[in-house]
Amino acid sequence: MLGSSIFFLFATSISQAALPIDIEVAAEAGSPFGAMQEWGKLLKEMDLARVRLRGANGGDEPSVTPSGEGENQRFKLVAILNRRDQLELPGGKFGVGDRAKLKAYFESLPERAANQGVERGIFSLTKQQFEQVYEDLSTPVTMSTKGVAPEAIVATLKEGLTIPLEVDDEASRALRSAKPFPRELQGLTTGTALAMAIRPAELTMIPEQKLGQPLTLRVVKASRERRGWPAGWRPAKSARELVPAMYRFTNVEINGFTLDEALTALGPHMEAPLLFDERVLAVRSIDPAKIEVSLPRGKTYIRRAVDRVLSQGRLAGELRVDEAEKPFYWITQFGPDNLPALEKK
DSSP: OOOTTOEEEEEOOTTTOSEEEEEEEEEOTTOOTTHHHHHHHHHHTTTEEEEEEEEOOTTOOOEEEEESOGGGOEEEEEEEEOTTSOEEETTEEEOTTOHHHHHHHHHHHHHHHHHTTOOOOGGGOOHHHHHHHHHHTTSBOOSOOTTBOHHHHHHHHHTTOSSOEEEOHHHHHHHHHOOOBOSOOTTSBHHHHHHHHHGGGTEEEEEEOOTTSOOEEEEEEOOSSOOOSOSSBOOSSOHHHHOGGGGOEEEEEEEEEEHHHHHHHHHHHHTSOEEEOHHHHHHTTOOTTTOEEEEEEEEEEHHHHHHHHHHHTTOEEEEEEOTTOOEEEEEEOOSTTSOOOBOOO
């Protein structure tokens, strides 16, 4: 049985410790024999500033107490070593075999403490951080992107940003091997254009601010679990309010045209750019230049005519806006490969 007067102390100089955490482990009476020594050895390997183990007192509970600020900030942790040989910490219980999870817990403690009580929204950014990113990515694109390598598009557009844009190694390799971008994005905002330009290379852009680090934009490998900055946003207004021309009735007949040719003819009447989701076209092996479409002569509104020819190519359209609220028609195939529009929050 462990008494409250028994303790072990392991200390690492603060200059050498990676984590400014002092932990005091209170072992309950009846804890497994040798548990204190085993946990003391394990915690010493966690690179904490100080580790102290003792017998539990009646009022001991898991807790964390921060002190100081900035580089001088430290954290005092009280943990309970229970009778089941588990280390009870604020927010979780860990066994001796949970070494990696425990290490991650300690490493994330300063950031979690800094975020406590801070309201976060989209991309886990604060309202102020999101507004800063959104404003920076609202800069209009002045370069022509048609036929330009995505790597060159990213390199040029990042020069106009005040927030650093970083491309990780895997993303850099993907950009270098990516084919030239086939569409014109000039006139759109930087955020929407970047999202579209890097999608064919299976990449996405994520804004983040790690503890003690500046706000940064990162181009990384995309996945269904990691969807970054969107290719456009959900409009606040209805489509009829935003682009009334799309609902103008006119006589339409299409015969002997490809989908590309039909959209080229219909596009100006939409009064909103028609932009393909190049990633979906590649994944689904859809080539608008090889798909023949037709519409019998009749009176309809332009958006319906566009949607009908798109359906013949297994595609669908959605009205979106860029960061400057400029509308465009996003042509994609809705499903797991689509990059959904987001709502600003």
